[in-house]
Amino acid sequence: MYDLIIIGGGPAGLTSAVYAARKKMDTLLLTKEFGGQLMWTKEIENYMGYQFISGPELMSKFEDQVRRFAVETKYQEVTGLTVHHDGSFIVTTEEGEYQSKTVILASGKRSRRLGVPGELEFAGLGVSYCATCDGPLFTNKIVAVVGGGNSAVQAAIELSNVSPKVYLVTRGEYVADPILIEKMKAAENIIEMPGYISEGIYGKDFVETLRIRDIDSGESQDLEVKGVFVEVGLEPNSEFLADLVDLNEQKELIIDCRAKTNIPGLFAAGDVTNGPDKQIVIAAGDGAKAALMAYDYLLHKEN
Numbered sequence: 001m002y003d004l005i006i007i008g009g010g011p012a013g014l015t016s017a018v019y020a021a022r023k024k025m026d027t028l029l030l031t032k033e034f035g036g037q038l039m040w041t042k043e044i045e046n047y048m049g050y051q052f053i054s055g056p057e058l059m060s061k062f063e064d065q066v067r068r069f070a071v072e073t074k075y076q077e078v079t080g081l082t083v084h085h086d087g088s089f090i091v092t093t094e095e096g097e098y099q100s101k102t103v104i105l106a107s108g109k110r111s112r113r114l115g116v117p118g119e120l121e122f123a124g125l126g127v128s129y130c131a132t133c134d135g136p137l138f139t140n141k142i143v144a145v146v147g148g149g150n151s152a153v154q155a156a157i158e159l160s161n162v163s164p165k166v167y168l169v170t171r172g173e174y175v176a177d178p179i180l181i182e183k184m185k186a187a188e189n190i191i192e193m194p195g196y197i198s199e200g201i202y203g204k205d206f207v208e209t210l211r212i213r214d215i216d217s218g219e220s221q222d223l224e225v226k227g228v229f230v231e232v233g234l235e236p237n238s239e240f241l242a243d244l245v246d247l248n249e250q251k252e253l254i255i256d257c258r259a260k261t262n263i264p265g266l267f268a269a270g271d272v273t274n275g276p277d278k279q280i281v282i283a284a285g286d287g288a289k290a291a292l293m294a295y296d297y298l299l300h301k302e303n
Contacts, residue, residue, distance in 0.1 A: 148175055
C-alpha cells in the first residue's frame with residue numbers, strides 16, 4: 001500500500017513526485033514514457049529561470065531533481081483506476097495492479113488526429129505529429145502544417161528552416177501568441193492558407209498530396225507535398241478513467257482550486273485538467289499543489 005501513486009511523467013507528475021518525496025510520502029510514479037509533450041518541444045522561452053531551453057533539456061533537469069529522492073518509478077501504461085471498498089485506490093497497468101491511499105492524475109494530453117482519409121495509412125510515411133522530431137527528415141522537401149494554434153505556427157517556423165516551402169493550412173484565424181505569428185510572417189517560405197479544411201492525404205508509398213477545401217467557395221485543391229504535419233490541438237489522456245471521475249465536454253478532469261476531483265483522495269494536475277491555460281509553469285505549479293493537498297488529505301484522514 002503506497003501513500004501516493006502519481007500517474008504521468010511530465011512537468012506536473014515529476015513536480016508532484018518531488019513535493020511528495022519532501023513530505024516523506026511512500027510514492028510510486030507510473031508513466032508510459034518520460035517527459036510528456038515537452039519531449040517534442042524544441043524552443044521554450046517563457047519558463048522562469050531560463051532565457052531559452054529546449055523541452056528535452058528542461059525535462060532532463062526535472063528528472064535529475066526527482067532522482068535525488070527515493071521515488072519509485074515504473075514505466076508502465078495505466079489502463080484502469082478503481083476505488084477499493086476501504087476508500088483506497090487500485091491502479092491497473094499492463095503489468096499488474098498497485099494500491100494506494102491517494103492518487104494524482106497527471107497523465108497530460110496527446111496530439112489530436114485530423115480524422116481524414118489517408119491519415120492513419122501514411123502515419124510515419126509522411127504524416128507526422130511532431131515537427132521537432134521529424135522535421136530534419138523533410139530537408140529540401142515541400143511540406144504542409146495543419147492547424148492555427150501555437151504548436152502549428154511553431155512547427156511551420158521550425159520547418160521553414162529546412163524546407164523550401166511550408167504551407168500553413170488553417171480553417172480560421174490564428175490563435176497563437178503574437179510573437180510566434182510575427183516570426184512566422186517574417187519567414188518568406190511559409191505560405192499561409194487560411195479558410196481551408198483538410199479533406200484527405202494521398203500518395204502511393206509515401207505522402208504525395210494534401211487535399212484541402214475552401215470553406216467559403218467549397219472548391220477543393222491538391223497541395224503537392226512530401227509531408228503533412230498535424231497540429232490541430234491536443235486531447236486529454238483520460239479514457240482509462242471511464243465513468244469514475246467528473247469530466248467536462250473536452251474530457252478534461254474537473255478539479256477545484258485545491259486540485260481535488262469529485263472523488264475523495266483523488267487529485268489531478270496539469271494539462272489533463274480543466275485548467276484554463278496549458279503552460280509548463282502552470283502544470284508544475286499544479287503538481288506541487290496536488291502533492292501538498294494529498295499530504296494534507298492523509299494527515300487529516302489518519303488523525
